[in-house]
Amino acid sequence: MLDLAILGLLEERDLHGYEIRRQLRSGLGLLANVSFGSLYPALARLERAGAVVAAEPGGDDGAVRRAVPATGSLSGERAVLRSRRSAGSRSRRSKKVYRITDAGRQMFADLLAGGSSAEDARSFGLRLAFARHLAPGARLSLLERRRAQLRESLGEMRSVSGGAELDVYARSVAEHAAEGVERDLEWLDRLIAAEMAAGGMAAGGMAPGEMVAVKHGSEVVGRRTEKGSR
Amino acid sequence: MLDLAILGLLEERDLHGYEIRRQLRSGLGLLANVSFGSLYPALARLERAGAVVAAEPGGDDGAVRRAVPATGSLSGERAVLRSRRSAGSRSRRSKKVYRITDAGRQMFADLLAGGSSAEDARSFGLRLAFARHLAPGARLSLLERRRAQLRESLGEMRSVSGGAELDVYARSVAEHAAEGVERDLEWLDRLIAAEMAAGGMAAGGMAPGEMVAVKHGSEVVGRRTEKGSR
DNA sequence: GCGCCGCTATATCGAATCGATATACTTGTG
DNA sequence: CACAAGTATATCGATTCGATATAGCGGCGC
Numbered sequence: 001m002l003d004l005a006i007l008g009l010l011e012e013r014d015l016h017g018y019e020i021r022r023q024l025r026s027g028l029g030l031l032a033n034v035s036f037g038s039l040y041p042a043l044a045r046l047e048r049a050g051a052v053v054a055a056e057p058g059g060d061d062g063a064v065r066r067a068v069p070a071t072g073s074l075s076g077e078r079a080v081l082r083s084r085r086s087a088g089s090r091s092r093r094s095k096k097v098y099r100i101t102d103a104g105r106q107m108f109a110d111l112l113a114g115g116s117s118a119e120d121a122r123s124f125g126l127r128l129a130f131a132r133h134l135a136p137g138a139r140l141s142l143l144e145r146r147r148a149q150l151r152e153s154l155g156e157m158r159s160v161s162g163g164a165e166l167d168v169y170a171r172s173v174a175e176h177a178a179e180g181v182e183r184d185l186e187w188l189d190r191l192i193a194a195e196m197a198a199g200g201m202a203a204g205g206m207a208p209g210e211m212v213a214v215k216h217g218s219e220v221v222g223r224r225t226e227k228g229s230r
Numbered sequence: 231m232l233d234l235a236i237l238g239l240l241e242e243r244d245l246h247g248y249e250i251r252r253q254l255r256s257g258l259g260l261l262a263n264v265s266f267g268s269l270y271p272a273l274a275r276l277e278r279a280g281a282v283v284a285a286e287p288g289g290d291d292g293a294v295r296r297a298v299p300a301t302g303s304l305s306g307e308r309a310v311l312r313s314r315r316s317a318g319s320r321s322r323r324s325k326k327v328y329r330i331t332d333a334g335r336q337m338f339a340d341l342l343a344g345g346s347s348a349e350d351a352r353s354f355g356l357r358l359a360f361a362r363h364l365a366p367g368a369r370l371s372l373l374e375r376r377r378a379q380l381r382e383s384l385g386e387m388r389s390v391s392g393g394a395e396l397d398v399y400a401r402s403v404a405e406h407a408a409e410g411v412e413r414d415l416e417w418l419d420r421l422i423a424a425e426m427a428a429g430g431m432a433a434g435g436m437a438p439g440e441m442v443a444v445k446h447g448s449e450v451v452g453r454r455t456e457k458g459s460r
Numbered sequence: 461g462c463g464c465c466g467c468t469a470t471a472t473c474g475a476a477t478c479g480a481t482a483t484a485c486t487t488g489t490g
Numbered sequence: 491c492a493c494a495a496g497t498a499t500a501t502c503g504a505t506t507c508g509a510t511a512t513a514g515c516g517g518c519g520c
Contacts, residue, residue, distance in 0.1 A: 041476080125407070
């Protein structure tokens with residue numbers, strides 16, 4: 001799940017760990033608390049898997065290095081220069097800029113489209129945030145899958161907490177959670193409507209030349225327009 | 231965090247693992263996906279720590295056993311009887327009913343009031359759901375601490391995503407998240423108002439005999455009634 | 461009347477994630 | 491110029507997740 005986020009950001013531009021974390025925290029709001037304890041292992045994992053390559057400014061490889069600092073950190077660059085100029089140059093821990101590879105791009109596409117089974121809010125939000133990399137059909141199917149899940153969970157919530165035996169506080173928490181799910185559903189309906197309007201098409205179909213580069217596993221489930229219950 | 235949830239449920243009645251999970255999933259909506267892989271280790275942990283005691287129906291201890299099944303599972307009880315009646319009786323894996331101890335109650339109070347530093351939505355919701363076990367002052371301080379956190383994070387969100395460079399999907403996710411935080415703030419304001427109305431008291435004070443059994447660490451932070459921004 | 465599916469129930473394993481902490485360099489501030 | 495605060499990478503132990511194994515039970519269908 002973190003892998004998806006990292007690869008998604010690296011699709012845009014090369015970044016180093018600290019920057020990735022910053023973008024995760026502020027940019028999306030989701031994943032607002034990824035810690036270094038998960039980020040750096042994830043980066044190491046991705047590097048081992050060949051999905052990304054790291055370029056340390058002290059290394060021999062001159063290829064990367066042009067990466068966007070994205071902070072006002074001229075300082076970092078200067079520090080690098082200084083360390084390279086100084087004698088020993090070993091024993092300097094510096095920025096490690098990561099770049100996505102072709103294998104990484106493939107992995108990103110798989111992660112984005114693949115995970116068919118039940119996903120939590122974080123994972124869905126993440127997928128949707130990168131939905132521009134999905135084919136329109138897969139996009140729609142992502143939205144509708146999520147809607148179905150939320151409808152189901154709302155039903156469960158309502159059926160249980162409709163009864164008594166919860167005190168004021170617990171009841172308030174449960175109700176607020178249910179309202180949140182309702183808002184999510186309205187939001188999803190708006191998104192689905194927008195998607196259908198943009199893509200044309202009546203029933204979950206796809207345009208002929210659409211299934212490009214993105215493998216989505218045979219489940220486009222043609223949108224049964226049930227609008228009961230609410 | 232799971233410990234808090236488990237102890238909170240056990241304050242109410244004795245339960246076995248499967249039931250605890252069910253209540254966590256449906257009852258609160260939060261913690262909707264705790265898996266056995268975290269639940270059973272947590273129970274074992276709590277038992278080791280002396281916070282709960284387990285009574286297996288096959289054991290010598292006749293004390294517990296009166297636990298509420300809470301499902302319509304007469305079947306389970308019958309099965310237990312049968313196995314106890316039958317000869318060997320070894321090699322039967324049956325329900326393990328957990329009961330909270332005094333040490334567990336103390337631990338629950340500490341967990342509920344203690345964690346002063348930044349908490350996520352799950353942890354806060356959990357605390358609030360059990361807020362009836364808190365003294366009114368601690369309750370208010372919990373709510374206001376959360377409000378302060380949300381205000382801050384909303385500020386960050388707005389300042390960042392107000393700008394451009396996000397495509398339609400990412401922007402929609404970010405905006406929806408921000409709206410969710412706004413709703414949370416409104417909700418908190420309602421709760422705080424209700425709390426103040428119920429408890430009397432103007433500025434975060436407490437009634438004389440209030441600080442009972444619940445240790446909250448010296449931070450009642452008298453409610454600066456800023457109503458700007460938002 | 462018996463095989464099989466689904467529910468209840470406990471448990472474990474490896475991997476992912478969290479939260480705290482260590483290290484080291486730079487920049488701004490009193 | 492000492493010192494706090496920000497940037498940056500990394501590791502450790504504990505917790506949590508997701509999948510899987512095991513086993514008894516009732517119901518159903520044939």
